[in-house]
Amino acid sequence: MKASFNPLLIAVVAAAVGAVLGIVAVSIGTSTITSTNTKPANVEQPIIVYGER
């Protein structure tokens, strides 16, 4: 079967890949920024919590 060049398909795929890469970048960036806020309770705290809402 002969392969055909479909510019619309290429554009859609490129947009999807771009969106996903963007999300990954945002996720990693957010992870770096908020890492101090997502640490579980540590031993210095007077009480040890199971979690926080």
Next chain:
Amino acid sequence: MVLGVGVVLAILGPVLRRGYVLRYDLVFVPDPPFGAMVWGSGSELPRAVPSELLAVGLSQLIPADLAEKAVLAGCLALAAVGAARLAPVSHPVARVAAGLAYVWNPWVYGRLHLGQWAVIVGYAALPWAYGWVLGVLRPPAGGIGPGRRSAVGGGLAVVLGGPAMVLAAVFTCAPALALARRWRAMVAGAATLAGLTAPWLLALTNRGGALDLDERGVAAFAVRADTPLGVLGSVATLGGIWSRHAVPVGRDQWPVALVALVLAAAAIWGYALTRRRWPSAAWWGLLTGAVLGTVVVVVPAWPVGAQWMVALVEHVPLAGAVRDGTRLLAPLALVQAVGLGMLVESLATSGARALAPVVMVAPVLLLPGLAWGLTGQLHTVRYPAEWSAVRAEVNRDRVGGSLVSLPWSSFRAYRWAGNVPVLDPASRAFRRPVVGDQDVLVGRDRIRGESRDANRVAAALAAPGDPAPALRRLGVRYVLIQTDQPGGAEVEGRFVGAELVRRDPTLTLLRLPGAGSPGSTGSVGIVPVLGYSVLGATLLITLLHPAMRRRRMLLCGHFCRRDHQ
């Protein structure tokens, strides 16, 4: 197979080595004994029955740290392979997509973060249990039958997940059988499930008295919005877990949440495409189960629903299963996994085949935080040597009496384990009954535990002065003080008249003066034996019966055909 191994390596890669993963509910100890927690013979709710038996039993065959990893890896692999096999697709990429979607989602992230391995085992069993339902509704032409053995295996694994996962399995399987009016299969499935749940049902009955669940737990463990999309959007994308620490990083960002919602909608669309590939009752049944589970999950998000749920938990036995209700999103996760597999197959066989791999890996790209041990949050540690010494000292003593673990807190945070909160390992480390705090703190709310022994010990500790005489009257022989924990040093000073057995850098073991109490060194009562006997008998009947029936039919000369009725 490759999918299962790949998923395990991608998620558990950094912890696939010697050492223990200790976090929240995930507690394995070296050489665990068959203690009260295994048999559910204490006064607390038998939450660890029968999952703890699997953990302890496996730890008799291989070192406990390897058993822990085997269980974690096994349930992740079985979940992925089960969903991949269940999806009515033929393209390999589509199968991988279904398996990947079932494992790589915020639900699994949250439960893995909280160390709830038994819940994940129950989750992993659902595709296998539903495979049995499909086999009942549409027996394969080859005459193999509805895969009873895998169904019983699935049922056993579901039971490990506790009442909530049993309810999730009922939501998943019962509607399809009811819609198809397969009442005999439904009764057989219910009887099998009842037989497999016998250990904790009987342990619960033996405990006696009211369940007395703290109603504040309903609000504390209720679903919450972990995305900007609100509760419904969070639930639709398989999130909404009660603890904000257990939410994958990035879900609170609009782009991530929106793409996740689009992917969930696409998966539901894909599920719609499977309608012609499954019997109508199977298709509608699984969808009904997912809707039922989702409704139970979202009800406590509104004040009226929360009041209903409180009333339910207060008045209906075992209704506590709906507390921490997001566990009941498991059927929805199965619907979405099957749907995503179907969607990928549609893409792969249509003009947009280039999109198929992108959609297949989209769950991974949306949730990179699940990879590589929750991006480094999972790690292995080793218990300090003093734990073994203390355990040997206590287990050597033949005199009865329980052990109280102090300071009075259900969770510990060890510096040597990265200061991650973890359930007190002492409860699992000793042959004799261990009494510790059962309350849990959710933020500033203290959710009361259900152990009557713990309540009595707490009252003794609350009284001023030396608590040793009061504890001795309660049958306590040993007091273990973990001095590296908050308040540990202060509580040690209160025991004036106790005999010091050992003092190590982080553990102090005291023996209370007196003869101890006979008969409470952790001996197994009749009720646990009865419960596990019923479980064993159920397994024997369900697994051996078809073979015996086939043999009988073979002698009668009409093999196989009637067996598939």
